Amino acid sequence: MKDHPFDAAQDLADAPRVGGAQRPKDAATLILTRGGSRPEVLMGRRAPGHVFMASKWVFPGGRIDRADFTAAATGDLTSDVARRLEAEVPARRARALALTAVRETFEETGLILGRPAPPANTAGPWREYRQAGALPDLSVLSYIARAVTPPGRTRRFDARFFMAPSEALMTPEPTAGSGELDEIAWLPLEDARALDLPAITRFVLGELAERLAQDRANPDRPLPFVRMVRGRHVVDHRD
Template identity: 55%
Template sequence: MSDALQPNRALERTPMRPEGAKAVRPRNAATLFIIRRDGPKPRVLMGKRHGGHNFMPNLWVFPGGRIDRADFRAPAATDLRPEVAGKFEAYMPLTKGRALGKAAIRETWEEAGLLLGRPAEPRPIAGPWREFLEQGVQPDLEALSIIYRAVTPPNVGKRFDTWFLMADAERLVSLERQPDCGELEEIAWFELEEALELPLPTVTRAVIQETRERLDNPNRPIPYMRFRMGPARPREL
């Protein structure tokens, strides 16, 4: 296993599966790597998790989280680009791929107070999308690309099948964080080398390192890291 994928359990405080217990089924999740290109070097949006969390406290992460049933029903201003839709369809119904994209956009609003969307008439809707849609925008799925997928090892007590998506910051409604919104303790833009100096989860570090290469070669294969018992087995999507 490469150093980039060697888990640091002490840092991440990952709850382990009790000995003899069955492996937990991974939950579907999505996270958003937002890249900003208006400076001398590209910068990425990172947020710091609160120290009170029992899972990865005080670590810097990309905004994201698990899929919600409401993500299947929420409206969208645009659709996934064909090449992105095709990657999702190789593994799941396209409705679920769209829901993962919307989950990443919704979580970015909830955790970082930033809107990735296009102007639209406000729609009254109950549930987790209410505040997002009240801003007069709908999610911009066309802005998304896939850069990584990782499934948490089976010996961990809390597991996720996470799709790492990327969007350009110019597709945000504003670079200014809503003052009354955002679950992350703080957010900031970091050059990629600066981001790698932060306390990071193992997979976040691997995604940043992969993205450095992808910026020079956008046609690189997309890594699919699925941990089983023993070393990780890198594949391609």
């Protein structure tokens, strides 16, 4: 396995310590890819007014919602993804995190990762997704990284990074979504790495590049876990 560094100094510059104790909130991100020899990745730029990571280019994603625990889906998590997630959280929360990634991607980009299904009048944050005539397909997701925001930041997340191929989308091109991202685009991987990125996003792009070079998900590749321990950034790799 090739190792790529995590830029701890840039991480502190992205979100300086402001004090205060916060527990990280569970969150999930979806990395969508397309193309073969010159792969592209879907990214969006956060609007300038955001308190957290303003104007930075990121993957769509956000915090878990209660509705994600009961949302309907078609296709279960693969055994490898379920095993890795359930080593960290109970099975119900593992499934909910995967659904969070799908829902947040739809909300922020208008892209539907799923399969056609009869429209349903579901209340809450899944309403528009289900009315579009789709059910999330969890079987296409790979789990590729985990990161916890260091203490003392304005926002703290325990974020799981999933990836999926564009072939799993019902909608090929993004829309404006919720407006949280002021620009959304498919970008060649090498171009994406040249953008103004949070340190963790740059690190995960490196992980993504290596996975794509090793035939996409590569379930045997250890999963990187980035966090701060005793004031130092640590990257563990877990089977």
